[in-house]
Amino acid sequence: MILLEAFSTPVNYFPILIQLVLAIGFVIVMMGATHLLGPKRKTTDKLENFECGIEQEGNARQPLAVKYFLVAILFVLFDVEVIFFYPYAINFRELGWNGFIAVVMFVAFFILGFTYIIKKGALNWED
């Protein structure tokens, strides 16, 4: 029993599979139903993209502001660091002060990188 609590076996994850199957089934049924139930009176004008009611001007897939990509890259970097905190948080009582000091050092590195990106202006949104 203690073993079961400490380690999740595939049996613990099996119900998630059941939920996934039911959820996928639900989504497919709903999508199919709306496809069958609705009217189908398509015209070329109707199938144009909306743009203030006038004709569409060019394609929407143009180069984008690089800021958004920068945010995404920084997210990946920092999220990896955040994930490292979770195993520590679980074992934190056993690790005691030694572990705490190690994590303070890790946080210091985290903050160092963080200050660097802020000083570089990576998170400035007004140019």
Next chain:
Amino acid sequence: MILTAITLGFILEKVILVSIILGGSLGIAMYSTWAERKVAAVMQDRRGPNRAGPFGLFQPLADGLKLFMKEEIIPTLSNKFLFILGPSLAMLMACMTSAVIPWGPNIVHADGSVFTLQVADINIGILFIFGVVSLGVYGIMLGSWASNNKYSLLSGLRAAAQAVSYELAMGLSLIALVMMSGSLSMREIVEQQHGFWNNGYFTWNFFKQPLAFVIFIVCSFAELNRAPFDLSECESELVGGYHTEFSSMKLGFYLFAEYINMFITSIILSSLFFGGYNYPGMDWVALHVSPLFVSIIGVLVLLGKAVAFILFFMFIRWTLPRFRYDQLMDLGWKSLIPLALFNMLVTGAIILAFQK
């Protein structure tokens, strides 16, 4: 060994439980749309929906039926496969988060068998929730990009950048909580908040980690794309936001997914910080009434707490104005992340100092 543990009865039990949870969260999501309109009406001194049935109670049903009966429009310039995948993914991920939530105390039958009111009790519950929540961003991103509409694209970019930014602070704020509980299992965290009062202090995590709660709830607002962080669907600049091009049930999926997410977030907030299914005097009920009642009242208490949070989300939406985009990003990156780190270190130092 694995095969023997999965019996037909086990599968049947879980299928019924999952169906009830999925159906229930859909029902609550439907009536959240009604409640949102009623709350808005009350706050703006209007009547709100009052034509379909008493107090407009059939309004969500009428809306749902209307969405089914509408024409399905897929713009010619859009990417058809991704256009369908977007809303489906949003809905699917909204339905998956509820898998690890403990809905009530275990029901022990007379013959010793245990019925758990939880789909899957895995020891990484919180990580599972984070994983599924971050997959939910794909629904919005794919849908907005696939529709090949400038408004949708801008909205999807905003939503994605906002969601990933606040996910960092959200993950960091929970570390302090995990340090206290020493477990990532939702069941374990809720069990540790048993009752209401123990050893001269509150057992609920809100009273032990108020700062983590504040950070977490602010991040939930941002993750849900709700006011005051609803920049991805601000009507005044982006028409309908990422679902501008969507019609019929595909639009419905986006809207429903949003409300299901709001319900599940409320449940998670109550489970992590407000004791989940625990309530004052539950030991007394177990002793004097019956253990079954503990579970029944527990489920109702959890739903009650969730409804309180949903109403809170709605009050905020109709009270606060929208943030500006740079303010939003500054709040997430420059305030909440350092604050969450600070909270984590202070929590760690205090727990270690008082240990032994």
